[in-house]
Amino acid sequence: MSKEKMVALICPIAFLLFGIWIRISTLSFSSTRDSRFPNLAAYLIIIMSVVQLVSDLRKNNHKQIFKDCNLIMILEYLLLLCLYIFLLKKIGFILDTLILTMGTMLLLGYRRYKIMIPTSIGITLAVFGIFYGLLRVPLPTLIL
Amino acid sequence: MLSNIMLGLSQLADPIVFLSLFFGVLLGLTVGALPGLNDSITIAVLVPITFGMDSRIAFAILCGIYVASACGGSIPAVLLEIPGTMSAVVTAYDGYPLCKKGHGLMALSVCMHSSCFGGLFSALLLLFAAPVLATVALAFGPPEYFMLGLLGMSTVIGMAGKDCWKHFISMGFGLWLSCMGVSGTTGSVRFTFGTMSLMDGLPLVPRMIGLFGILSILKICEKLGKGEEGWTADAVRQMQAKQKGYAEDKVQILPLSMMKRLLPTWLRGAVVGSFLGCMPGAGMTMAIFTAYDLEKRCHPELEFGTGVYEGIAAPEAANNGVVASSMVPLLSLGIPGNSTSALFIGALTIHGLVAGPTLFSKQPDMAYLIIMCFVVGNLLMIPMSLAYCKFLAAPILKLNSKVLSAGVIALCVTGSFAYKNNVFHIGVAVAFGVIGYLFYKFNVPTAPFILASILGNMMELNWINSLSYDHGFSIFIERPISCVLLIVSIFFCVWPWVGPQIKKMRNKNKVQPA
Numbered sequence: 001m002s003k004e005k006m007v008a009l010i011c012p013i014a015f016l017l018f019g020i021w022i023r024i025s026t027l028s029f030s031s032t033r034d035s036r037f038p039n040l041a042a043y044l045i046i047i048m049s050v051v052q053l054v055s056d057l058r059k060n061n062h063k064q065i066f067k068d069c070n071l072i073m074i075l076e077y078l079l080l081l082c083l084y085i086f087l088l089k090k091i092g093f094i095l096d097t098l099i100l101t102m103g104t105m106l107l108l109g110y111r112r113y114k115i116m117i118p119t120s121i122g123i124t125l126a127v128f129g130i131f132y133g134l135l136r137v138p139l140p141t142l143i144l
Numbered sequence: 145m146l147s148n149i150m151l152g153l154s155q156l157a158d159p160i161v162f163l164s165l166f167f168g169v170l171l172g173l174t175v176g177a178l179p180g181l182n183d184s185i186t187i188a189v190l191v192p193i194t195f196g197m198d199s200r201i202a203f204a205i206l207c208g209i210y211v212a213s214a215c216g217g218s219i220p221a222v223l224l225e226i227p228g229t230m231s232a233v234v235t236a237y238d239g240y241p242l243c244k245k246g247h248g249l250m251a252l253s254v255c256m257h258s259s260c261f262g263g264l265f266s267a268l269l270l271l272f273a274a275p276v277l278a279t280v281a282l283a284f285g286p287p288e289y290f291m292l293g294l295l296g297m298s299t300v301i302g303m304a305g306k307d308c309w310k311h312f313i314s315m316g317f318g319l320w321l322s323c324m325g326v327s328g329t330t331g332s333v334r335f336t337f338g339t340m341s342l343m344d345g346l347p348l349v350p351r352m353i354g355l356f357g358i359l360s361i362l363k364i365c366e367k368l369g370k371g372e373e374g375w376t377a378d379a380v381r382q383m384q385a386k387q388k389g390y391a392e393d394k395v396q397i398l399p400l401s402m403m404k405r406l407l408p409t410w411l412r413g414a415v416v417g418s419f420l421g422c423m424p425g426a427g428m429t430m431a432i433f434t435a436y437d438l439e440k441r442c443h444p445e446l447e448f449g450t451g452v453y454e455g456i457a458a459p460e461a462a463n464n465g466v467v468a469s470s471m472v473p474l475l476s477l478g479i480p481g482n483s484t485s486a487l488f489i490g491a492l493t494i495h496g497l498v499a500g501p502t503l504f505s506k507q508p509d510m511a512y513l514i515i516m517c518f519v520v521g522n523l524l525m526i527p528m529s530l531a532y533c534k535f536l537a538a539p540i541l542k543l544n545s546k547v548l549s550a551g552v553i554a555l556c557v558t559g560s561f562a563y564k565n566n567v568f569h570i571g572v573a574v575a576f577g578v579i580g581y582l583f584y585k586f587n588v589p590t591a592p593f594i595l596a597s598i599l600g601n602m603m604e605l606n607w608i609n610s611l612s613y614d615h616g617f618s619i620f621i622e623r624p625i626s627c628v629l630l631i632v633s634i635f636f637c638v639w640p641w642v643g644p645q646i647k648k649m650r651n652k653n654k655v656q657p658a
Contacts, residue, residue, distance in 0.1 A: 048312040101551075
């Protein structure tokens, strides 16, 4: 089995397992009323993912799904977002968003610091002004 | 009727009331354009503030916000692929590809005209046919609502291309998501993983922000160092401007030829939006998907999703069609058509008015002022939204995508947080960004999943209520409206397979005599 085929099969197999998990989870529901719709979803996912699996197994030509994808960059960016969530209640919205906006531009390869720094400050203050000042959203303001 | 219209217009002729409507439209465009905020949040915040105001001023502001927010939501949908409001989800499917092709400003112009047409259509319907439409809406019980949901689901089958199985898988995933949280029928807790934050289910706004906003940045990330290094729409425009025969991209009043081309699309979208808007609970989402699907069926020669003007005109006409028509059951019967119109009941009560038929007999000046605010608000929206796009959108298009991404992510995380002031919702947005990315890579469509996750709740509740009538499954066939909706749903499901076969047979028959 080619590598491309194996990658393509991940999707139907994952959905198949997911459908089975939903079906098993509904067994613990006390009322059949509660389990009707989740069961419908489970059966739909299981049946269709089996059909998809068979269709993918029969196919000979598979696209290289992750060809030319910078997955490391995506992981780095997701890490930055997780860090943002973790720090939001610790250092406050302004500082945290400043880090996020600068981090985003840096990660995406923007290196013109003279533009980057004032832009980050501008974006952060504009968003803060609109949401906190105008719309009264209680954004965390701990350190900044 | 004419005297009542004049009565409403005379109220609106007061400069302060008219300026309030103007302010409301401007505010509506702004909150619509900001991801995470929408009309219902803004109106909910403003209703208590309007307590001390003159009723006419208060309702002019509230109506202006309601009229314009759906239209404002399409601005970030077209420019950044982030729908500002739920009503602009489908607009992003064709709006953003158009922007990447260098037609972003023209796409926005189409959006604004379509919104105005749809809004005006439903506002006139509200003015002339409210009592009749309200009676039709009252004939809908749980079986009809279930079938309406099924009809909505069947529209996504129409969107299916080669990989229709993936559409069904995506739909199943959406149905499962709609089951999360406290069950509407028995009150028991399902799929919350012991988290209190999931008791209300997964909120829609952070989900959409993740599926569109965060996904758009992940798509830029994946291309870094692999050839494509980001883009600016302005650069695309300049490049295309050099090509022979390319029309300059700008915010403009649509040329007559374009209006002629889009008129049938606007009509279809407005009718779908106005009809579904009248049904209490049926909602915006179903209207935009149904209008988009209907347009796809009417134009099999066009490749929707790649940047087609009809693909943005239909949902935009439909979403603004929903706005005024959702006031039909409210003003005629006192039943709100959706969450935003429900807030109007609160506003009416605060100002000592009672929603329902008595409003027209006891205070016709206020009833017709509200209706005229919808009519005039839509007319105001065209110049205001075009000017808004010209001054807001044009500078945005000049930004480098990397700089723009920083602004997008700041809006995404703040919008997710602002939804319920909960950090957990930023996590939801990030998680759905990842889910959206995986769906995108494995070619699993997100439209069925979005629609199913919204309609699932309504369908489940009405399914159980229908079966409690003691008629069993036959209730869905015994009731005429439900039966018709079932037949239409089956037709929608089967047509993608049967339609091409019929065409083939017809072509064969044509060839044989030759």
